[in-house]
Amino acid sequence: MNEQSFDYVKNQLFYLGFGEEIAKDLRDKMQKNLAEFELPHVRKFGQDEIHSVLRFSKGDQTDKDMTFFNRADMTLKQPGKEDLTQTFFFGKEYNYTLQERYNMMDGRAAYREQPKLAPVEENGEVRMKPTGDTYLAWRGLDFKNADRYGNFNPKVTFWDHEKELQKYPIKGVEEKYDRSRMIRPLEKGNKVDVILLRDGQETPAKMVANPRMMRLDFYDANGQSLIVRKVEKQAFDQAQKVEMTPQEVQRAAIAKAAEQKQGKEELPNQQQTKKETLKEQNVTEQKQERHRRQSVRI
Template sequence: MNEKNLDYLKEGLKYMGFGTNLNAELERQVQSQQPEFRLSLQLPHHNSTMDYTLHFRRSDQSDMYFFNKYEATLKPDDSARQVSQTFYINKNSGITAKEAYNLLNGRSVHKDLVNTESQPYKAWLQLDPQAQDQQGNHKVKQFHENYGFDLEKTLRQFAIKELEDPQQKERLLRSLERGNQQQVTAVQNGQETKRFIEASPQYKTINVFDEQLKPVKRETILRQEPQQAQRKETKQELLAEGQQELKPVRRKGLAI
């Protein structure tokens, strides 16, 4: 058995969010030297359950195995129907277990990608619930950087307390990029209110929810610009604007 390859696979499972519970079965399957095998895992996520089926295949040229893809199925606890998607893995990198959960819930995930010419780029990904291929996978919509959605710039429009601290702001940005619904503190008229937000790159904004995760108008947490007090214009300001004060002109009389 290739110990380095086994360690690499274990590292990949951990990095992809599948933990270490599959390690014993993974080792047993690698020892068996089957051409390919699958591992199954179920993880709870909030009020839902996710079923994962992980696919491994041995190389035709060596004894090395590769983690190629996994199927994720979201099973909501409510009456909503379950939804599934296949995600492909490349060198222990791809959509993580938590990101798959967020995508299947209709949210968007920001990822580093590579195009067909091996050029790196960044894009927001979102599953299209209305479009599926012959295998039942949803079409993946991509919103590239030139699409015009800037998450950090968008957040500046809103009165979110966490944006005032650099570390909290960075954690908030990273969480939203992973597709999470993140709790924030909205400040309005000096009052703090707990809200949940999520990125909505397709519409170049964010979605806002109350503490029960019910949608609320995003306008309710917009930043309120302080009203500038009206100032009386001074004589100097008038002159600066090119307005001249009229003064009486005294004319000298002509000698007769």
């Protein structure tokens, strides 16, 4: 068995979200020197489960004994719903994780760099091949269209989610660090915990990106949809100020008092400077007047 090939595939599966335990079964299969083989995998997402069948095959260059992870047939199992199955293909780069694939099957989308594809004819068949260029976009599944194998077609959307995020009354969204913490899981298609500022009250909610409708969706703890209106920046700034923590109120009060004290200390100095300036102006005017009189006498 090619240990280098094993390590590569093992690490690939780990970073894609299939865990470490699958490595033992992977080694057992590769040691048998099979041309093709498959491995089962199950992962839970709350009450949901993704049951996967991972498919592997040998490379064309038999002398190198390389094994590749090609695709996975994933089945989404949700309480009270019929199972949903989708086949996902995997390559060397730009692969979506198991978490992102689950989010897609659950109706959400993921945002990341993707390869540009172009049709290429090979052995009488036209296939989509990477061109070498990439682009950033949201990618999900088009549940209204499927191919002849029953796989849903990908749906790509271009949408400025970072700009959209700042239009909602979300606590902390004005701070760059807090905003980045919201954006990272949002781009994976995850449900993000946020605090909404509504009528002066803080309301916990789940936030989800909806690129298809070019908006953000919000849900309460029971999964019920919340109606959240976008706000003007001025109104939002006022809401953010109302929601200052006690520590922030203290720091703001101390800073304001320091500014006022500094202003009072500077005031006498400013008055003295003004008197000195007026005095200098008077002396100058007197000199000019004497010079004028002398000129008239001459």
